[in-house]
Amino acid sequence: MKLFVTFSLVFFMCFCANVKETEIITLLQNWEGHEITFHDNHVFTILGKDTIAFPFQDGYKILTYVDSVGCIGCKLQLTEWKEYIMEMDSLFDNSIQFLFFFSPEKKVDIIRALLLSHFDYPVCIDEQDSLNKLNDFPTEMAFHTFLLDKSNKIIAIGNPIHNPKIKELYLKIIQGGEVKPDNRKLIVQTEVSVDKYTISLGHFDWQEKQKASFVLKNIGKSLLVIQDVNASCGCTEVTYSKEPIQPGGSVVLDVSYKAETPGSFNKTITVYCNANSSPIVLRITGNADGC
Incomplete structure (x- = not known):
């Protein structure tokens, strides 16, 4: 192959x-x-x-x-x-x-x-x-x-x-299975708008957990289904509703970040969904200040 x-x-x-x-x-x-x-x-x-x-x-x-x-x-x-x-x-x-x-x-x-x-x-x-x-x-x-x-x-x-x-x-x-032609076109796609792709958390005490939220809106004509969300680091957690989003509806991705050490950071959150723009890459940045 x-x-x-x-x-x-x-x-x-x-x-x-x-x-x-x-x-x-x-x-x-x-x-x-x-x-x-x-x-x-x-x-x-x-x-x-x-x-x-x-x-x-x-x-x-x-x-x-x-x-x-x-x-x-x-x-x-x-x-x-x-x-x-x-x-x-x-x-x-x-x-x-x-x-x-x-x-x-x-x-x-x-x-x-x-x-x-x-x-x-x-x-x-x-x-x-x-x-x-x-x-x-x-x-x-x-x-x-x-x-x-x-x-x-x-x-x-x-x-x-x-x-x-x-x-x-x-x-x-x-497993020896056949890898068939890309079936993305067979999956009903929709359109998504994002309120912001990057959020700066500014300066904060590195021992304090920080939170941010991204809003994805379904501006297409079909249901929006989020298949998976991956953070680039274990210090970043993401929670969101697993329910399909109706056209015109929105889903909030709540992100929490707990620095492991002081220093500046630039973390990504990658959203996989049935949108034409998938994967959608979001980002949080900031400076976790030490004593």
Whole structure:
């Protein structure tokens, strides 16, 4: 199964809002069937303490790479990965191997995140960023996770933790199911307006939880159904009504943010729905001040 054929069927559902469609198509064409290269001396560790032997399996692998740019904790999403690994292990009897390559600016940041999340799956703390240097990964974080076949060739790109459609796609490929043409056009679409795409929370004490609200209005002629809402960081929570929204109606997304440490932040909330503009990317920014 070719990457471009597989992924182009669903890329409208998952691409980063900062990337143009033509750029995505070019990227997919360049990475179609590309074989990921690994060093023989990659070292894996558990909780940043003990190094272990971690031979690569011959079956499907899910590789995720995290660079040092931005909030490491937001990118890792370790709790969500733990749940996903457990789910896949139960479905495929531990036959899917997960390859985590983290390239932090400071190793201690990764170790702290591993300990806080009790993430005891083997990871490679790649301080020299050697995997990226070998393969020259795309710059966009949305394209730093890959489904590999037994030959380490890419058969799909996208993060199943951040995007339920990618999760669904990976599952279908691994199960050997047919990836059919994009059925978005068969789903009744509607139109959505957003009261604001970015909310600044200004300056506040980093120990105080902050709240904000986004309003999505159904300005189309069909029901609006929110399929999923993903926050870019575990420190951001979103609540909303799961009921379909009638034409002319609105839904409020209540966002709460609790900083883990002082500092400025820029967090995204991605809304997946049956709107032509989906996914809708919302953003909260601000400065969590220390003492």
